[in-house]
Amino acid sequence: MTARDRRRWLVRAPLFLLLVFLAACAKDAPQDALQPAGPIAEQADNLFRPVFWIATAIFVLVEGLVIVVAVKFRQKRADQPEPKQIHGNTKLELGWTLAPALLLLGVAIPTVITIQDLAAPPAPDALHVTVTGKQWWWEFEYPEQGIVTANELVIPIDREVFLQLESADVIHSFWVPRLAGKQDVVPERTNTMRLIAVEAGQTYLGQCAEFCAISHANMRLRVDTLTPSGFDAWVREQQQPAPEPVAGSLEARGRELFQSNACIQCHATQVGGASLGPNLAHLASRDFFAGATFELNEENLFKWVQDAPSLKPMHPPRIEPNDPTALIEPANKGMPSFLRILSEGEIRAIVAYLLSLN
Amino acid sequence: MASAGHALPAKGGGFFARPTATTGFWSWFTTVDHKKIGILYGFTAFAFFIIGGLEALVIRAQLAGPDGEIVDAELYNQLFTMHGLTMVFLVVMPLSAAFFNYLIPLMIGARDVAFPRLNAFSYWVFLFGGLFMYSSFVLGGAPNGGWFGYAPVNVQAGEIGALNNMTFYAIGLLILGIASTVSAVNLAVTIINMRAPGMSFFRMPVFIWMAFVVQFLLIFALPIITVGLFLLLFDRILGTSFYASGGDPVLWQHLFWLFGHPEVYILILPAMGIVSEILPTFSRKPLFGYSVVVFSGIAIGIMGWGVWAHHMFTTGLGPVANSAFAVSTMFIAVPTGVKIFNWIATTWGGKIRLATPMLFALGFVAMFTIGGLSGVTHSVVPHDTQQTDTYYVVAHFHYVLFGGAILGLFGGVYYWWPKIFGRVLNEGLGKIHFWLMLIGFNLTFGPFHILGLQGMPRRIYRYPDGMGWNAWNMAATVGSFLIAVSVLVFMWNAVRSRTKGEIAVADPWDGRTLEWTISSPPPAHNFDEVPVVHALDDFWHRKYVEDKGGQLVRVPSGGQEEPGATDAHGTEQAAHGAEQAAHGGSGHGIHMPSPSYMPILTSFGLPMVGYGLMYGYWLSIAGAVVLLTGLYGWALEPDAE
Numbered sequence: 001m002t003a004r005d006r007r008r009w010l011v012r013a014p015l016f017l018l019l020v021f022l023a024a025c026a027k028d029a030p031q032d033a034l035q036p037a038g039p040i041a042e043q044a045d046n047l048f049r050p051v052f053w054i055a056t057a058i059f060v061l062v063e064g065l066v067i068v069v070a071v072k073f074r075q076k077r078a079d080q081p082e083p084k085q086i087h088g089n090t091k092l093e094l095g096w097t098l099a100p101a102l103l104l105l106g107v108a109i110p111t112v113i114t115i116q117d118l119a120a121p122p123a124p125d126a127l128h129v130t131v132t133g134k135q136w137w138w139e140f141e142y143p144e145q146g147i148v149t150a151n152e153l154v155i156p157i158d159r160e161v162f163l164q165l166e167s168a169d170v171i172h173s174f175w176v177p178r179l180a181g182k183q184d185v186v187p188e189r190t191n192t193m194r195l196i197a198v199e200a201g202q203t204y205l206g207q208c209a210e211f212c213a214i215s216h217a218n219m220r221l222r223v224d225t226l227t228p229s230g231f232d233a234w235v236r237e238q239q240q241p242a243p244e245p246v247a248g249s250l251e252a253r254g255r256e257l258f259q260s261n262a263c264i265q266c267h268a269t270q271v272g273g274a275s276l277g278p279n280l281a282h283l284a285s286r287d288f289f290a291g292a293t294f295e296l297n298e299e300n301l302f303k304w305v306q307d308a309p310s311l312k313p314m315h316p317p318r319i320e321p322n323d324p325t326a327l328i329e330p331a332n333k334g335m336p337s338f339l340r341i342l343s344e345g346e347i348r349a350i351v352a353y354l355l356s357l358n
Numbered sequence: 359m360a361s362a363g364h365a366l367p368a369k370g371g372g373f374f375a376r377p378t379a380t381t382g383f384w385s386w387f388t389t390v391d392h393k394k395i396g397i398l399y400g401f402t403a404f405a406f407f408i409i410g411g412l413e414a415l416v417i418r419a420q421l422a423g424p425d426g427e428i429v430d431a432e433l434y435n436q437l438f439t440m441h442g443l444t445m446v447f448l449v450v451m452p453l454s455a456a457f458f459n460y461l462i463p464l465m466i467g468a469r470d471v472a473f474p475r476l477n478a479f480s481y482w483v484f485l486f487g488g489l490f491m492y493s494s495f496v497l498g499g500a501p502n503g504g505w506f507g508y509a510p511v512n513v514q515a516g517e518i519g520a521l522n523n524m525t526f527y528a529i530g531l532l533i534l535g536i537a538s539t540v541s542a543v544n545l546a547v548t549i550i551n552m553r554a555p556g557m558s559f560f561r562m563p564v565f566i567w568m569a570f571v572v573q574f575l576l577i578f579a580l581p582i583i584t585v586g587l588f589l590l591l592f593d594r595i596l597g598t599s600f601y602a603s604g605g606d607p608v609l610w611q612h613l614f615w616l617f618g619h620p621e622v623y624i625l626i627l628p629a630m631g632i633v634s635e636i637l638p639t640f641s642r643k644p645l646f647g648y649s650v651v652v653f654s655g656i657a658i659g660i661m662g663w664g665v666w667a668h669h670m671f672t673t674g675l676g677p678v679a680n681s682a683f684a685v686s687t688m689f690i691a692v693p694t695g696v697k698i699f700n701w702i703a704t705t706w707g708g709k710i711r712l713a714t715p716m717l718f719a720l721g722f723v724a725m726f727t728i729g730g731l732s733g734v735t736h737s738v739v740p741h742d743t744q745q746t747d748t749y750y751v752v753a754h755f756h757y758v759l760f761g762g763a764i765l766g767l768f769g770g771v772y773y774w775w776p777k778i779f780g781r782v783l784n785e786g787l788g789k790i791h792f793w794l795m796l797i798g799f800n801l802t803f804g805p806f807h808i809l810g811l812q813g814m815p816r817r818i819y820r821y822p823d824g825m826g827w828n829a830w831n832m833a834a835t836v837g838s839f840l841i842a843v844s845v846l847v848f849m850w851n852a853v854r855s856r857t858k859g860e861i862a863v864a865d866p867w868d869g870r871t872l873e874w875t876i877s878s879p880p881p882a883h884n885f886d887e888v889p890v891v892h893a894l895d896d897f898w899h900r901k902y903v904e905d906k907g908g909q910l911v912r913v914p915s916g917g918q919e920e921p922g923a924t925d926a927h928g929t930e931q932a933a934h935g936a937e938q939a940a941h942g943g944s945g946h947g948i949h950m951p952s953p954s955y956m957p958i959l960t961s962f963g964l965p966m967v968g969y970g971l972m973y974g975y976w977l978s979i980a981g982a983v984v985l986l987t988g989l990y991g992w993a994l995e996p997d998a999e
Contacts, residue, residue: 031813181743
C-alpha cells in the first residue's frame, strides 16, 4: 500500500465511523436512552454527552498514534540504523499523569452534584406509586388513590412521580430508558426514584434489567402518560368497583368459574386488593398483559388462561386435579396451566368475564 | 537424584513406587516440571476457549433476529452463565497461569518454581474443577444464574424449577479457587526467593512484576469469594438465610464484587505484562518509563480494591457511597492511561517489525483503550443507571477482556511459541488470524455499545421485533462467526507448525530477557549454569551496548560483556551461556525435583467431596479420605529422590 493510499484510508476511516455512529440514532427504538423524554432522563444524558465527546477525542488521539507508529516507524530495510534507546522522560510522565487527572476531576464534580440532586426527597405535590417487582411482572400501587394495577404505569405529565421500589422475591430492576435510568428493586429494602414526563398521550416502553431467572426477558412494562385532568379521570375510573356482569350472561358464568377455581388464590378483583398475581379489577382497561408481553385481546387471553406456561417460560404451581381450588407447590412462581382442568367452553366464559373488567 | 531424562530403577517403600519417567505420555500425569505444567494449562485453557466460544456462537445464533427459537430460555440461561464462567475461570485465568508457569522461572533465571508438586496440584485441581462444572450439563443442568450469580436467584431452588444448577456453581468455584490460591502462593514465593543472583526487583522484566502483583491480588481476593460461596452453599444445602428468606441479597453482591473487581485486574495484568515484553522487542527500544509502568501496575492492583461498588450503582447504596465509588473509579483510569502512553512512547521512534506478536500487542493497546474509555463513562453514575445491565456494559468488558486480555495472550502465544515448541508459527497464517479476529471482534462488540444505549438489557434469551435492535444484532452474529474462523486459522497454524514449522533458534526475535539465552525448547533443567544478572534486560546488554550518543552497537557474537568490563566470571558465564544455547546442554549432575503421583491423586479427592455434597455424604467422606491420603503421601515423600 502506498503512502497516498494509506492517507486516503486514514481520512475515510473516521468518516465511516461517523456514519456508523449517526446510524445509531434510530428512529424506531422505543427504549432509546439517547432520546430522553423527560427532565430526569435528560439530566443523565446531559452528563453523558460531553464525557462521550471527550472520550471520542482521546480515542482519536490514541488510535491515531498507534496507526502513526505502525506506518511511520515501520522498519523499511533490515539494515536501517537502530533507534535511539530512550528509557523515559520525567516531564512527559508528569504531564500524562496530571492532565488526565485534572480532566477526570472536571468530570467528577458535575457527576457528584447530579448524584446528590437525583437523591433529593420527593416534591410535596409528587404522585406516590409503590412499584413491586415480582417474577415476572410489575405491580403498581397508588396508595393515596387506593388502586392497584399491573404492568402499565399510568402517570400524569408535568408532575413528579415518586416511586417506592420493592421486590416480592428476587432482585429486579425498574427501567424505562426514555424517562429515567434504572434502579434495582431488592428484597428486604426499599429503593426510590422519580419519573417526570412532559408529553401526554405517549407510551414509553421499559423492561426489567436485572436477571431474575427464566422469564427475565419477558418482564416488560409500559408507561402511559395522560394530561392532569385525563389522569384524574383515569383514577376515578379505576376507583370504581369492577363492573358487575349481567345475570345469566357468559360473563356471569365466567365470574362463577373464576371464583370457584384456583384463580382467586392469586388474583384479586376488588379495587385496591392485594394478591400474589396481578389485580384484575380493571384488567380490560389495559392494553397488554403477562408482564406487558402480550396484547390484551380475546385470542391471547384464551391461550394464556388455557396454558400460560407454553407461552411464557415459568415454573408455576400446578392445579390439584381433584380439587380445582388447591395448588401443588404454591410457592412456585408463575401462572399455572389449566389445560386439563378447564374445558374450552369454561375458558371462553372466563375470558369473556375478564374482558368485561374495564 | 533425578537427572533430566534419565530413568532410575523404581524405589520401594510408601504406598507407591515413585514414578521416575520424565518423558513419554504417562510422564505428563506425574510431571512436576513447570514447563510441562505450563503446556498442560495452555492446552486445557484453549480447549475451554473453544467450548466457551461455541456457547457464544449459540447465543449469537439465538439473538441474530427477534423472537429467536434456537434454544429455549432455560438452556439459554445456562449457556450465557457457563460462557461467562468458562471464559473468566477456565480460559483467561489458566492461560495467564500457563504463561506464568512456563516463563517465571525462565525469566528470573531459576530452574523451577518454589513448590513443584504444588504446581502440578494446581493444574489438576483446575482440570477437575472445570470438568466438575461441565458435568452439570448432564447431571440436571448447568449453573443458570449468571456468572455473577446474584442472590436471591442463586438460592432459589424449587420455585423456579432449579435443582443443583447453582450448587454446581458454588462448589465448582470453590474447587477452582483452591487451584488459583495455591498457585498464587507458589508463584509469589518463587518470585521473592528464586531470582538469579544480581536480579534485584527493579531488574525484573515487567511481565514478572505484573505476575507478582497478580499473585497478591489472588491471595487476598480469593478468600473473600470463598466466604461468599460458602454462605451460598449453606443457604442452598443447609437452609440458612444469609442471602434470602430474610437475609440480605446485597451482602452477596458486596462479597462477590470485593473479589470480582480485583479479579478483573487479575485478568488483565498478565496480558499487560506480555505486551510490555513484546513492544520493546519489536521496536528495538527499551520499555519507556520502566519504573513508572511498574508502579502503575502496582497502583492499579492497590486501587482496584477501592472501586468494587461501581458494579452496584443501581442497588440503592445511597448518594454518598455512589459518589465515593464514582470518584475512585474515575481515578483508577489514571495509572491505566499512563501505561497506554508509556507503551506508545516505547514504540515511538522505534524500528518497528510488524510480526504477528507485535500486531497482537498493538491490537491490545488499541482495543483496550476503547474498553477503558467506555469504563470511564460507567463512572458517571447518573448515566451508568442507563448503561449498567445493558449491552453497553457487555461491550465494555468484552473490549477489555477480549480486545485486551485475549489479544494480549495470543500475542504471547505467537511470541513464545518458538521457545516452548521449538518451531515458529507461520507468519502469513498469523497475520490472517490477527486481521480476521480484529475485524470479527469489532463487528461483534462494537454494535453492543449502540444496542445498550438503545435499551437492550443483558441476559435476555430473546427480544421482540420493533425495538430497533435487529440490524445490529445480526451484525454482531456475523462478527462472532468471523472470530470463530480466525480461531480455526490459528489452530491450523498450530497443528501445521508441528511438522512444517520453521525450526526455532534460541533467540528468534532478538529478545531482551533471559528465556532467549537457552535453547528452544529449553532442557528440563533450564539453565546449565545459573545466570548472573547485571542489569535490567541483561541479555540485551550482553548483545548490544550503547555508545555515548545512546546509539546501539552490536557486541561481537558470543554475548560477551561490555568492552572494558573487568568481571571475568561474567564473561566466562556469558560465553558458556552462548555455548549452552548453541548445544542445548546436558545438565548432568543438576538436582531437579522428581515426578510424583501425589498431586493428581490428592486433587482427585476434591470433586469427590463436591459430588458428595449433592448426592450423598458418603461420597464426600470418601473424597476426604483420598485427599488426606494424598496429602499424607505428599508430606512423607521427599521432593527429590
